[in-house]
Amino acid sequence: MTAHRDQLDALGVAADHRQANGAGRTVPDATVARLALYLRALTSLADAGTATVSSESLASAAGVNSAKLRKDLSYLGSYGVRGVGYDVELLTEQIRSTLGLNQNRAVALIGLGHLGQALAGYAGFASRGFRIAALVDNDAALVGTFVRGLAVQHSDELENLVRAEDISIAVIAVPASVAQEVCDRLVAAGVTSILNFAPAVLNVPPHVDVRKVDLAAELQILSFHDNRKAVQADIEADAALAHSNGAGLSARAGQAGTA
Amino acid sequence: MTAHRDQLDALGVAADHRQANGAGRTVPDATVARLALYLRALTSLADAGTATVSSESLASAAGVNSAKLRKDLSYLGSYGVRGVGYDVELLTEQIRSTLGLNQNRAVALIGLGHLGQALAGYAGFASRGFRIAALVDNDAALVGTFVRGLAVQHSDELENLVRAEDISIAVIAVPASVAQEVCDRLVAAGVTSILNFAPAVLNVPPHVDVRKVDLAAELQILSFHDNRKAVQADIEADAALAHSNGAGLSARAGQAGTA
DNA sequence: ACGCTCTTGTGAAGGCATTCACAAAATCGA
DNA sequence: TCGATTTTGTGAATGCCTTCACAAGAGCGT
The missing domain is CATH 1.10.10.10 (Winged helix-like DNA-binding domain superfamily/Winged helix DNA-binding domain)
Incomplete structure (x- = not known):
């Protein structure tokens, strides 16, 4: 609590x-x-x-x-x-x-699905010293479109963009299946810090930092605490019941141990 | 590292x-x-x-x-x-x-901007025991549209939905300016766990859990480490320089103390 | 049946982070 | 000038988490 x-x-x-x-x-x-x-x-x-x-x-x-x-x-x-x-x-x-x-760091954003679009439009980035300098996707339908005034580039350009804009931070918002590949290319191009939204563990060399945001994990953690509250409530109800009853283990109180 | x-x-x-x-x-x-x-x-x-x-x-x-x-x-x-x-x-x-x-918990998602849409479509939720049972927004243009097969409801319905679906977990993906208000209404309706994507500190009663995902903060943390690497590299370069030089403080090495 | 190998489960130790609690510094009013 | 008041900065204590290192247990081949 x-x-x-x-x-x-x-x-x-x-x-x-x-x-x-x-x-x-x-x-x-x-x-x-x-x-x-x-x-x-x-x-x-x-x-x-x-x-x-x-x-x-x-x-x-x-x-x-x-x-x-x-x-x-x-x-x-x-x-x-x-x-x-x-x-x-x-x-x-x-x-x-x-x-x-204080250095207005250039950031690359890889993957422009809904999440990528949300990130591209996130006001908090621009206002806090981050400049999104490259938008990359491999979907032909997206390449060439403009998101918040910046054109989406094809993923073939990834390495060129990273080098041209001197980007050291990248945000990965692609499906888990291609996350490692994207990560490898970013690292090879010189990126040293990665924020990963894909539900996958990224392997990187020791000089590269990865931070991960796992949306499902967050919900699961909440779920644990929520579940705990329910169990606790049951236990208390049982205790109250036992007082007048003598028994004291409801069917539901055992749920945490269900197989 | x-x-x-x-x-x-x-x-x-x-x-x-x-x-x-x-x-x-x-x-x-x-x-x-x-x-x-x-x-x-x-x-x-x-x-x-x-x-x-x-x-x-x-x-x-x-x-x-x-x-x-x-x-x-x-x-x-x-x-x-x-x-x-x-x-x-x-x-x-x-x-x-x-x-x-194991209980297929019902979850409410409040706010269907890009981030909300991304969350609604996030496969990880459904596949891990969470059922998105309510989509809520206050934008008239969105109400009534379908996102992943579920109709978006007007925020006036928030309390009714929470009670009808017995929802204890909610995800807040609204602008920071209205986050606290949405939060208060959710709590009043009986929600006990909240995942907050709005960049705001939520005040809740003691029996409610809040987890926060702060996208800008994540980037800032990366920035710190990235910056540290740059400073470190400078220090090492200076050390190498000092060896043949005797001086040993480049202009850039002092940047961490800039005002 | 027995010893060899593999891998878990866990006390104990060590390292970080949080919290406590108070001395040190600064302002203000008399 | 001085004492009262406020609020910072920080040693010391506490508690949580991680890491170490090894005994206990399980299978397997002989």
């Missing part, structure tokens, strides 16, 4: 990423994942005209607790003022800089 | 979910998140006609190491055979049961 405090993706595979920042420190992975949240909250605050924010209110806007927020920010350096809070603009800039968002 | 071993979403907010399974144990959240991966790998194996699999090969198919896989499976009980491996079908059934996927 614990409501919105509850996000935990934790596919939990250890990682050894660490970045030295200006102060020579290191930023934990869990912190990096949250910096993006803080950035979004800060952007809202800035839009609302707020100049200064305390760890308490920024934390609640981002849905985390304030101790964690302060610890996270401390990895970037000391950009708050005791007794006052954080300067919204300064902190925004620090986070953007830490995340490397 | 560490290639495909590298998935770690870890927005890392503590959670206190625990489920008692048949054996009365408890399943860690990190394990639950990976069960979905194992399930996918097992499905491929079954399709390929494999009857038995070792922890080593299942682990590599899922992109994790075998010790972790075995530990994860041990939370479900003892379904392997020493010296032999795991029976693919039995293990699949155990995982499905643990995740509560």
Whole structure:
């Protein structure tokens, strides 16, 4: 439970990423994942005209607790003022800089089915320092059409585009059956970071990062918790029943062990 | 780096979910998140006609190491055979049961923009025990159209649909500006698990679970690591330079500290 | 029946991340 | 100037997850 405090993706595979920042420190992975949240909250605050924010209110806007927020920010350096809070603009800039968002990175998007189209149109990308520089699909009906002002190119052009636009980040939104092949070509062309929406495990060389978004997995995780609630409710109902009954195991309470 | 071993979403907010399974144990959240991966790998194996699999090969198919896989499976009980491996079908059934996927849960999908349409058509949902039972949008142009054989309903019907279909899981794919309102209505109608694609923090009562998929955040995390690689490369280049030079700080190496 | 080989299941150790709790710093009012 | 108040930054403690490493169990050939 614990409501919105509850996000935990934790596919939990250890990682050894660490970045030295200006102060020579290191930023934990869990912190990096949250910096993006803080950035979004800060952007809202800035839009609302707020100049200064305390760890308490920024934390609640981002849905985390304030101790964690302060610890996270401390990895970037000391950009708050005791007794006052954080300067919204300064902190925004620090986070953007830490995340490397000040370079307007070029991104390639491979696959323009519904998901690809949704991603191409996602305002959050453009507004946060990412420029979609290449749209690629192998469907002849799509090639040459324009999506958000950019022409879709045939997948034969993939390598040329990656090199011409100096693209290091790619988003894969193709069917699972061709994901590995697309991935291999991207890597060969020089891409070093991949966001994968295809339900497939990608094998890449050690210098390449892959992040995966698995839509079905997300639902399954929810399902587990939802199921747990149902079972729990049953157990409680049984306990109440047992009180007047003596028996205490309903048919449904055993469902978690069904084969 | 560490290639495909590298998935770690870890927005890392503590959670206190625990489920008692048949054996009365408890399943860690990190394990639950990976069960979905194992399930996918097992499905491929079954399709390929494999009857038995070792922890080593299942682990590599899922992109994790075998010790972790075995530990994860041990939370479900003892379904392997020493010296032999795991029976693919039995293990699949155990995982499905643990995740509560044997009940063909009804899911509501709110918002049928490109992302919503992509989700509606996502084969992974149907094939893994989820039945999309309601499509809702407030755009008059969409209401009444059919998406994958199901009619889109007007958002006024949201509460009725949730109750009629006994829906406990909903997917929010609407703009951030209306996400909280949609969320409130879903919760009031009885939904207890929400998968949120809108870039907004949702406030919900304690008995409701929210999982969030933040597309921009994913790219930003990649950006961080990509940036780190660039900085690292610069540092190494500097070191090499310093060797013959004595100076050793290129203009670009300082970028992480830019304001 | 027995020893060899293979692979699981799991205590124990180690590593990260979160949370706690408080000293240090900054502002404000008197 | 000084004390009260606020809020940051951070050591220390706690807890969760991963990894290690090996004993226990299962099959197989002889």
